Amino acid sequence: MNATRTARLASYAVVGAPALMALYGGIRLVPGSRQPGPGWTAGHTAMFLGLLLFVPVLLALRGLLAPRATTAGRLAANAALGTAFAGLTASLAQIGIDLYVGLVSATKEEQSRLFGRIQDVPGVLPAVYQVGPLLFYVGLLALLVAASVGAGRTLRWWSPVLMLVGTLASAADLAFIPLAAACYLGALAPLTRPATAGRHPALV
Template sequence: MDTSKHGRITPFAVVGGPALMALYGGIRLLEGSRDPGVGWLVGHSLMLAGLVLFVPVLVALERRPAPNRTAAGRVAARTALGVALTGLAASVVQIGIDLYVGAVAVDKADQHRLFDGIQSHPGVVPAVYSVGPLLFYVGLLALLVAGAVGRARSLCWWSPVLMLTGTVLTAVDLALIPVAAVCYLVALAPLVGVGGVGRPVAA
């Protein structure tokens, strides 16, 4: 990936990803938005775009300035990136299923029938709805923790704390997605620095 192009994309992704998630969360709160129709499709389309924007964010975190990083540290960072991208892919598949169901279902009952039919296939629920998407947050949190510790840290200590807080909030109640999105935005804000990959934080 071209470094200068990546540097231009990252600040946009840092803001755009959480912002689109917040819009999705806001639409979910509107009456009728959880039934098949325009609200469902618009909201899930925004969420899909927001998830895609996290790809350059994850890459930026893995490539953060770390002159003293050891070989083991590089392997760990790449592993965390792989875990996060795997979870992100699972989340994208989940949203894709949601969009398909929302587009073809004629009413709420048909929506439930379609979801039941898809989720009844072996392995779909853990891969796409439970374990799979969780890997995104595990990998992302690992990258944030790695960026917030050590002498060459390029993130602040509160970045992983806010990311974890936002994730817990969504697990407690999906109505809190807009609040969680703000947590993600603030957590990732230090990435918007020189070259789009953050400035080293002074010890």
């Protein structure tokens, strides 16, 4: 994929990822959407697709750092990218499990029992529900901070601040997911500018 297509995909993803997150957050506020049924499936499908769209976003953020990075800086940026991808994988696994449980369960009680059996498997709870997904936000925030500090900064200071505010809001209460999505959109919006998004996300 060439630089122009990569930049265009990142620009679409910057809007699409938060929009799908907001859709999930809105659906889960609808009565009945937190139990097996169309609301559960539609909401979690939207969230799964939204998370997938963070792949080009992460690569675009890493690409912003490549032109001005020292060897140590490249190593740190790659570490942040790897951390974000590890957390993103855990988050996708969590939503995938949620989708599966919702599809195979007929009632809320069956859903709860199946969740219990899955989460009782050693390692699943910390890796997929407790610790693993946090790595996505840690890595994403680190990339945003790196791209917004120093003489060669390509993002403004408010990008990591908005990302942090959105993350803390959704962590405090999942009802704030639409607010978090708006914060993420604001934080990542500079990537839609041609001068910013056009940088090739080289991992060198």
